[in-house]
Amino acid sequence: MRAEFLQLIKKVVPIMHPMLNIAVKAARRAGNLIHRSADKIDLLTITKKSHADFVSEVDLAAEQTIIQTLLDAYPDHAILAEESGSQGESEFLWIIDPLDGTTNFLHGFPQYSVSIALQHRGIVTQAVIYDPTKNELFTATRGRGAFLNDRRLRVTKRIHLADSLIGTGFPYTRFEHMDAYIGIFKDLMQKTSGLRRPGSAALDLAWMAAGRYDGFFETGLKPWDIAAGTLLITEAGGMVSDLHGSDTFMKTGHICAGNPDIHTQLLQVIAPHLTPGLKG
Ligand code: IPD
């Protein structure tokens, strides 16, 4: 009787994988720190990394909080984090963007997130994206589905590109793919219901998984921008590829995602604009 009851509870309230649980703890700690700092932006120390690319003391502190929380639980695991780079060697690799959407954060524009993924032997198995401004927690474990807080996520069912809402990000630090990007953008302006560029790629991918977009594309992203979001999308029934339909997106950073119908149609629109550099 007790065993049956436990089985039933497991079905109704899926039990969180222990590694995901730690990632959630880390993401919430970082998110709270970011949230507390959001009303004192003017007092923060900000450094320019390169053209239009800034890092604040909040990015650095959030990253240290995340790393500390993960390594306290799993001291042997390896880390790849945006601000401090790589540390350790292990078949388990945590990929961290402590604050995705720094430009938004520094302008008080409430669209930014914490992104944490765990890769095991090169495959993303756990994902957390946390939006501290809305207290929205997106999570996924490979094979166990994607969730927003406690709600199971599915990508949209829209089948016509003309009805679709597409997310994207503009190139703003490196411009070698700008002409191709603008060509794709121009076509999609005419072939979709709308394009959005909110400014946190990790959150864009989480929103794609949550059915707030039908598709997404961007060029030149980094592993920490996309590792968690791509697992959320596939666990929500969506497709993720690079811009020509292959799986090199973690290496190239060029990414196209969508529900299965819209993903195919996006790739068709993108194809005539592909330069050798965008083929990866
Ligand atoms: C940036 C955001 C943005 C995307 C940029 C990323 P950061 O991350 O995800 O949406 O367009 O390419 O670099 O620098 O704010 O962590």
Ligand code: CA
């Ligand atoms: Ca980022």
Ligand code: CA
């Ligand atoms: Ca960042």
